[in-house]
Amino acid sequence: MTHEIIEKYFRKDMMPHIFCPGCGHGVLMKDIACAIDKLDVDKDKICLVSGIGCSSRATGYMDFNTIHTTHGRAIAVATGIKMANPELMVIVITGDGDAAAIGGNHFIHAARRNIDLTVFVFNNNIYGMTGGQFSPTTPTDDYGTTAPYGNIDQDFDIADLAKYSGATFVARGSVYHVDKTIRLMERAMLHKGFSVVDCMSNCPTYYGRKNHKGKAPDMIRWQKDNAVDSKKAETMTDEELTGKIIIGETHHDNREEYTAKYQKIKDRFVGGIK
Amino acid sequence: MSSKRVLMQGNEACLEGALVAGMRFYAGYPITPSTEIAELAALRLPMEQGSFIQMEDEIASIAAIIGGSVAGVKSMTATSGPGFSLMQENIGYAAITETPCVIVNVQRGGPSTGLPTSPSQGDVMQAKWGTHGDHPIIVISPTSVLETYQLIIRCFNLSEKYRVPVIFLMDESVGHMREGIEIPDKSSIEIIDRKLPDEGDDTWLPYEADGKEMTPAIPPFGTGRKYHITGLIHDEHGYPTSNSEKTNKLINRLINKIENNRDDIITFEESIPENAKIAVVCFGGPARSVKRAITKAKEENIDVGLFRLITIWPFPEKQIAKLSEKVDHILVAELNNGQIVNEVKRCARHGCSVHHIGKIDGTILMPDEILAKIKEVI
Ligand SMILES: Cc1ncc(C[n+]2csc(CCOP(=O)(O)OP(=O)(O)O)c2C)c(N)n1
Numbered sequence: 001m002t003h004e005i006i007e008k009y010f011r012k013d014m015m016p017h018i019f020c021p022g023c024g025h026g027v028l029m030k031d032i033a034c035a036i037d038k039l040d041v042d043k044d045k046i047c048l049v050s051g052i053g054c055s056s057r058a059t060g061y062m063d064f065n066t067i068h069t070t071h072g073r074a075i076a077v078a079t080g081i082k083m084a085n086p087e088l089m090v091i092v093i094t095g096d097g098d099a100a101a102i103g104g105n106h107f108i109h110a111a112r113r114n115i116d117l118t119v120f121v122f123n124n125n126i127y128g129m130t131g132g133q134f135s136p137t138t139p140t141d142d143y144g145t146t147a148p149y150g151n152i153d154q155d156f157d158i159a160d161l162a163k164y165s166g167a168t169f170v171a172r173g174s175v176y177h178v179d180k181t182i183r184l185m186e187r188a189m190l191h192k193g194f195s196v197v198d199c200m201s202n203c204p205t206y207y208g209r210k211n212h213k214g215k216a217p218d219m220i221r222w223q224k225d226n227a228v229d230s231k232k233a234e235t236m237t238d239e240e241l242t243g244k245i246i247i248g249e250t251h252h253d254n255r256e257e258y259t260a261k262y263q264k265i266k267d268r269f270v271g272g273i274k
Numbered sequence: 275m276s277s278k279r280v281l282m283q284g285n286e287a288c289l290e291g292a293l294v295a296g297m298r299f300y301a302g303y304p305i306t307p308s309t310e311i312a313e314l315a316a317l318r319l320p321m322e323q324g325s326f327i328q329m330e331d332e333i334a335s336i337a338a339i340i341g342g343s344v345a346g347v348k349s350m351t352a353t354s355g356p357g358f359s360l361m362q363e364n365i366g367y368a369a370i371t372e373t374p375c376v377i378v379n380v381q382r383g384g385p386s387t388g389l390p391t392s393p394s395q396g397d398v399m400q401a402k403w404g405t406h407g408d409h410p411i412i413v414i415s416p417t418s419v420l421e422t423y424q425l426i427i428r429c430f431n432l433s434e435k436y437r438v439p440v441i442f443l444m445d446e447s448v449g450h451m452r453e454g455i456e457i458p459d460k461s462s463i464e465i466i467d468r469k470l471p472d473e474g475d476d477t478w479l480p481y482e483a484d485g486k487e488m489t490p491a492i493p494p495f496g497t498g499r500k501y502h503i504t505g506l507i508h509d510e511h512g513y514p515t516s517n518s519e520k521t522n523k524l525i526n527r528l529i530n531k532i533e534n535n536r537d538d539i540i541t542f543e544e545s546i547p548e549n550a551k552i553a554v555v556c557f558g559g560p561a562r563s564v565k566r567a568i569t570k571a572k573e574e575n576i577d578v579g580l581f582r583l584i585t586i587w588p589f590p591e592k593q594i595a596k597l598s599e600k601v602d603h604i605l606v607a608e609l610n611n612g613q614i615v616n617e618v619k620r621c622a623r624h625g626c627s628v629h630h631i632g633k634i635d636g637t638i639l640m641p642d643e644i645l646a647k648i649k650e651v652i
């Protein structure tokens with residue numbers, strides 16, 4: 001199965017990839033390919049758009065229409081692709097820094113518009129590519145190279161940020177929960193509207209080391225031990241949920257999608273100006 | 275069909291000309307004195323089955339038009355100084371990824387928020403060097419409403435032909451001016467579209483380019499050929515590399531595709547009377563005051579030459595060198611503290627003196643001020 005997925009969807013001439021041993025990004029990248037494989041869509045119409053960061057390097061390894069843009073701007077470039085040709089399926093691969101810090105404005109406004117993009121945030125709670133500085137999802141009191149005395153910032157919950165900004169499909173997956181994450185990714189791509197999957201990744205090289213989280217397997221085991229399914233979470237108190245990660249679909253609604261709305265304006269002029 | 279006479283504003287001519295060029299995607303953020311372009315784009319694009327989007331800022335706007343262009347649609351944005359500053363990183367991205375796009379900058383007084391409703395030509399150097407690193411760029415500047423209409427079409431043509439971002443450097447005086455213009459018959463207008471790979475060509479690589487134009491044939495996303503685009507230095511496959519030989523090859527090709535085609539890209543207006551000892555070099559809106567000053571000088575029996583830049587970058591080095599052979603003095607008139615004047619000094623022959631008249635107070639250069647300076651120089 002893995003072999004087949006690699007043959008079908010990866011650029012072997014781009015290997016070896018840059019991910020460190022044990023990095024969660026590679027697993028998530030393969031999850032995306034597995035989810036795409038299940039889709040009944042023309043693969044030539046799939047565009048993968050990324051920003052800058054370790055996570056954003058994933059687009060280069062995958063054999064689709066791929067564009068590695070500037071730091072934070074993937075969602076804005078993706079918006080242009082989708083507006084110019086709504087027939088294309090446009091998927092964004094981004095990091096927690098790329099999506100929620102430098103690209104935070106684009107993230108919330110694309111969600112507000114409910115434009116049909118699918119955003120996979122490879123969330124490793126740190127800036128990996130630049131060597132371990134804290135990010136908007138680094139938990140308060142954790143360490144980063146720019147938080148040597150502990151992080152005093154409050155962290156964002158990417159799924160909540162998406163939901164309250166107007167995204168119409170929101171879910172969380174993780175490196176540990178492979179099958180579930182693939183299913184969530186598939187549903188996110190099929191959803192007509194702005195969809196976000198907050199994919200819990202792991203950066204053993206920086207976040208793990210700085211915060212004494214052990215080696216990659218320990219970090220992934222932590223995901224297993226602390227995950228609570230979103231359905232079950234609904235029945236739990238805030239106190240019970242402290243320190244847990246909620247996995248699964250967390251929000252879904254059917255608000256009208258942006259390019260479909262715009263098409264209605266264009267349709268008023270089909271056959272000339274009336 | 276024949277031509278049609280209409281009263282038009284410069285900003286309006288910019289948008290209408292862009293539609294004729296085939297522009298079908300506009301992303302922008304409002305800013306004086308360019309806002310009318312966005313407003314008209316919102317009104318007119320759906321009528322032409324194109325799309326308009328108001329983005330959350332100018333960084334998003336340039337990013338979105340890069341996306342639109344990658345999807346195969348001719349795309350543009352328009353802004354002024356503060357927004358142009360925000361766009362710089364992605365202008366470099368468009369340059370290295372060879373993504374055609376047109377960025378209109380209707381200049382206003384700066385720096386910073388500066389003088390929002392006043393004319394200026396303060397962004398000449400930023401248009402060339404605003405983004406980091408050595409990179410190709412084309413910059414064109416119109417002097418009238420009619421020329422705005424004609425040159426925005428040229429901007430798209432050059433952008434598509436050489437796959438390079440083109441900056442249309444207007445100024446407030448031209449953007450907000452209304453003139454009666456003769457709209458040319460559409461069938462008389464040349465429209466250039468980007469080159470696509472030959473259908474059966476199975477040796478095609480997205481970033482391989484040769485010939486005089488040195489410009490690759492990159493198809494739109496979704497048309498069957500899959501490839502990678504990155505702002506990292508890349509090889510012919512589009513794959514990232516830090517190999518110094520490949521780096522040299524890419525950057526040199528990007529620069530040379532403009533350098534080797536200067537004669538195709540550079541246009542200008544020149545009229546030098548036989549007895550003229552002095553010529554005025556100018557561009558954009560202020561060229562109109564210069565022309566008036568030259569007429570007034572003629573009334574006083576002083577012959578003055580005119581050299582008006584239309585293409586600002588690449589700079590017409592050869593033409594300015596030639597001009598400096600013909601006259602003893604060159605006066606550069608520009609609405610800034612001295613930007614083009616240094617380029618002219620660099621290109622003029624030794625022995626031809628180069629002078630400057632500029633303004634940074636938000637008012638325009640008046641013909642009498644220019645005339646007085648001409649008399650002072652000769
Ligand atoms: C405009 C700009 N600012 C800063 C950088 C440097 N930079 C590159 S990647 C990165 C952080 C990436 O973090 P994240 O998005 O979380 O991805 P990760 O590497 O952790 O996967 C930064 C700050 C840049 N490339 N561009």
Ligand code: SF4
Pocket residue numbers: 018019020022023024025054055124128129202203204205206
């Ligand atoms: S630095 Fe961290 S995020 Fe980047 S590849 Fe290594 S483990 Fe992954």
